[in-house]
Amino acid sequence: VAGDLDTASTAEGWARLVSRETGKRLAEARGELALSAVYFRVMADLLEEQQELVLQAVPGAVHHVEPRPLGVAAVLTPWNFPVSIPARKIAPALAAGCPVLFKPSEVAPLSSMVLATLLDRHLPAGTINTVLGEPADVVDPWLAHGEVQVVSFTGSTRVGRLVAAAAAPRFLRTVLELGGCAPFIVLPDADVEHAVQTLLVAKYRNNGQSCIAANQVFVAREVAGDFVDAFVTATERLVV
Known part of the structure; x- marks a missing residue:
């Protein structure tokens, strides 16, 4: 594992790791990394534009609307886009001020671990918390914990049902991107x-x-x- 992560210390090495781990063409792996960077740039731009809104919809009343972090966000991602899908979830969570619990796919974890390592290098300790392991062992305690306020999952419809069921008792805010037709x-x-x-x-x-x-x-x-x-x-x- 350490050797793979060392090899991915450059953008080209990272792309080759994505290609080798997922089976996608190298050109597509390079494109995935470029798109992942765009997600962070866009969210950074939106963060700079974020400001308090003052609304006067009711005569004699002034409403102040300001963004506040929701809480810890659980990010659960699949193997087929091991960098861009995590980036698409983690970047907006960070822009909203939410720390992240990140569980990459156990099928293709190395490409995601490069992203996690890169983020750890540039963010305060504990902002991104990456855990590998079997889904139930990792995710079930997260979804039951009171500090976790939102879960974003991309994966199969079958597992999406399990996530929704686990989130239901606390009315946990849930984003599910499941199988399509x-x-x-x-x-x-x-x-x-x-x-x-x-x-x-x-x-x-x-x-x-x-x-x-x-x-x-x-x-x-x-x-x-x-x-x-x-x-x-x-x-x-x-x-x-």
Whole structure:
């Protein structure tokens, strides 16, 4: 493990670790790291713009609205985007002033640990608290603890139900991003070649391991024959 983390001390080394650990193409791994940096930049920009709001919706009354940290945020992430999904959750939590309990996927923890190590280097001790282990051993005590005020989970629908059930007794604020069944629709006036190239990305990006991957394809009869032939040809040209 130490050797892998040392290898990932550069952006290229980190990208190669993501590629090796998840199986995604190196170009996609590089893109994931770039996107992860954007999340932190955007949240930092929003933090600078954050200010108290003064509202006068009721005659004779002035309402002051100010942002306050909610409390500890539990961040639970999957293996298929081991850096960008944690970044998308951790960055806004930090911008809101919330310390984070971070549990990476036990299937692909190393890429996430590089992110955790990087954050630890630049944040006060205890701001990010990363724990590895079996989900139930780690997450159940978190969700039962009074200091944890929000949980953000990305993963399977099955596990999402378990998280929701554990959060329900305390009415814990819960964000669940679960399995999808996204449609891809090709209309009669579509540019068939363009539609094929778009579907190749929508279906096969990240080796198909994406919660927003196209899982149902609806094609108008007028272009169905040409579309299917072109899509099959394009798919057969892919290099796995």
